[in-house]
Amino acid sequence: MDDPHSEQQRILRRHQLEKKELQDQIQSLKNSVPKTDKKKRKQLLQDVARMEAEMAQRHRQELEKFQDERSFEYIIEDLTKMDLENEPPCSRKAQRKREKMETLERERQESNIQTETEHLTRVRREEEEKKLTAILGARGLVMKQIPADGHCMYRAIQDQLAFYMSVETLRLRAANYMQKHVDEFLPFLGNAETGDSFDYDDFLIYCDNIVNTKAWGGQLELRALSHVLKTPIEVIQADSPILVIGEEYTKKPIILVYLHYACILGEHYNSVMPAQAEAARGAAPPRLQ
Incomplete structure (x- = not known):
């Protein structure tokens, strides 16, 4: 048995x-x-x-x-x-x-x-990483590893900002924007177990979890942060077209890599960096201890 x-x-x-x-x-x-x-x-x-x-x-x-x-x-x-x-x-x-x-x-x-x-x-x-390496290589980029700690999406965005903003602030700003634009986000939220749509109270709990837990971020949080930062966000995946969020903005986009099989828990976001910067970092002499 x-x-x-x-x-x-x-x-x-x-x-x-x-x-x-x-x-x-x-x-x-x-x-x-x-x-x-x-x-x-x-x-x-x-x-x-x-x-x-x-x-x-x-x-x-x-x-x-x-x-x-x-x-x-x-x-x-x-x-x-x-x-x-x-x-x-x-x-x-x-x-x-x-x-x-x-x-x-x-x-x-x-x-x-x-x-x-x-x-x-x-x-x-391995297959996913091979495809992503080719996609990024065509754009002169390489993947930059981000810790898989539940904050990976926010840390990947933080990594590419020209100014400092903490992960906690990014979470708070995303939740605040969503609460101010309920009609833009509430229709896309629901209970995956029951299939029931979220009501307003469920929505407030969802936003509270963004701020106070290690809840993973997804497309709704990316859209909110795109508006907050006035910056487009591109999400590169191995087997899907590039997802562009906030295409109405003209700043240099933040580029994230979305992986399905990166870790035990499955989904994960990484950042990117220019291939030249990675090569220069690899060629740098070791620091003296």
Whole structure:
């Protein structure tokens, strides 16, 4: 019998991956609909809500089914234990040996699955980095690593500002802008689990989390910061067109690199720097200690 905790974790990881894939699909749909076409934008929001609701319902049903199956297995396991108590010692010894062999086989299979998953993730990461290196190289840029601490998007923006602004200030400015322009942001927020759209109270909690937690930043926060900084922000991805936010501004854009497989948690933002600067830094003599 598989470890229920491990099985549940596998289900939750798959659900998380499916959510990420759905968000990528939704973003692609949003990019394809002009902002000026209110009729299509309204239909898009309805379609997005429907897709998110369908996924949330399916995930909920899978978890409920898993819990029901585990309950049935526990009953069978209890009955088996009762039968074993009435068996002679030799039968119990043979049963323990079989259980030990089954446990070893299960652990071997789980180890193989984990190894295959790690290998697949490593292959995807290497392929993604190779594509991004080519895209950035064509623009005379290289990727600059940013810590994966929940603040990566804000730190990547901070890295490219011509003036100093702390991560805390960037978060606060983004949240304040969103609260002053509720109609621009609220329609795009919802509960990924239930598919329900956010109400105003949910929106305020979301903004509060921007300021007071390590909540990851996304396109809504990028749009808010683009307005705050009066600067366009470009997001480069390996397998998607470059996303330009704040195209109405004429300043030199801030360029971010969005990675899907950079770390254990998945999504991550890095900064960029001129390739010449990276080469000069690599050629600099070591400091004397």
